[in-house]
Amino acid sequence: MYGLERRKLTLSLLDAGHSLNAVSKRTGISRSAIRDWRMRVEPLRRTTECVRCATPPTVPRQASAYAYLLGLYLGDGCLSAQPRGVFALRIACADSWPGLIESCEAVIRAIHPDNAVCRVPKAGCTMVTSTSKHWPCLFPQHAPGKKHERRIALEPWQQEIVDAHPWAFIRGLIHSDGCRITNWTTRIVGGEPKRYEYPRYFFTNKSEDILGLYGAALDAVGVEWKVTRRGKDPYNVSVARRDSVALMDLHVGPKH
Missing domain, CATH: 3.10.28.10 (Homing endonucleases)
Known part of the structure; x- marks a missing residue:
């Protein structure tokens, strides 16, 4: 009855922290169906080899897109741990700039084309959100605490991308x-x-x-x-x- 993409989008709302009731009201899908999907979540997720987990590790093919997303993440982004080892990448985009929201969503899709991207409305901004087990591989700056209270340095492979695409960064x-x-x-x-x-x-x-x-x-x-x-x-x-x-x-x- 429901396609794979709609199921993935619904599950991404759960991973983003929304309650079962809130997701059901937003999507029009019954709580029982969503609960069943969550119990069988792993078979529903497409698995894509992580470029950083590969042997040997490589870099994202969409290097310019990654440099832009890295800039967004260092400014207004965060990673949040979710159940089953999944992480939610959240980029806060002010509602005053709808073009920014579109660009943010597009660049996340370019980096992780098999993962759903959703927009979670907040007061004055939209959290552009996508879940994956491998976001920490792409953003090794993730760690407990606020960014300005801990050291932030690029890995050599990230620096190579920024050197090649400084304007995107x-x-x-x-x-x-x-x-x-x-x-x-x-x-x-x-x-x-x-x-x-x-x-x-x-x-x-x-x-x-x-x-x-x-x-x-x-x-x-x-x-x-x-x-x-x-x-x-x-x-x-x-x-x-x-x-x-x-x-x-x-x-x-x-x-x-």
């Missing part, structure tokens, strides 16, 4: 914890005040390690930047010089 970071804004000021010209507007990019993150990864990627593509601080702590990376903003506009652009 930068775009993912900006789309998560960054923004493009327009500042303005006034100057007196010929005795009259004249308004000047100038765009700039900000990336805000409490983790010095993640700020450092962003700065290194900007250096690699020739973008000039500087750090602004909140008290003694680094807080923002600002890109304000005209040539550098033009480069960012060409390869990143504003959220939409």
Whole structure:
């Protein structure tokens, strides 16, 4: 009666933390059917060999997509342990940017085409969510505690991908914890005040390690930047010089 894809999507809602009642109301599928699917969940899941668990381990074939998703994960993503050794990848995307939600879902599907992706609405944002036993293999930065309270470093294979696709990584970071804004000021010209507007990019993150990864990627593509601080702590990376903003506009652009 129900196709495999609909069953997988329903089970992904359970893995994302929704109750049996909530999933039944949302999908229109009876509780008994969902309960039965959950009892037989393993045969219903397609198994895809993990590139990091393979012998020898390899890297994701969709390298540019992975670099973008890595930026999203380091900014606004997390992994949550679920039953049966499954992990839920959750990327928080502000509802103000529907294009970001679409891009996030598309890139997760590119990395794990056999896994369902669902959108879980929260206050002011949408959690784009997908479950797999192998998300920790692709994001070894996962560990207990907040990212800014522990060391964050890329594995050599991740660094190779970022070096090959720095703009995709930068775009993912900006789309998560960054923004493009327009500042303005006034100057007196010929005795009259004249308004000047100038765009700039900000990336805000409490983790010095993640700020450092962003700065290194900007250096690699020739973008000039500087750090602004909140008290003694680094807080923002600002890109304000005209040539550098033009480069960012060409390869990143504003959220939409």
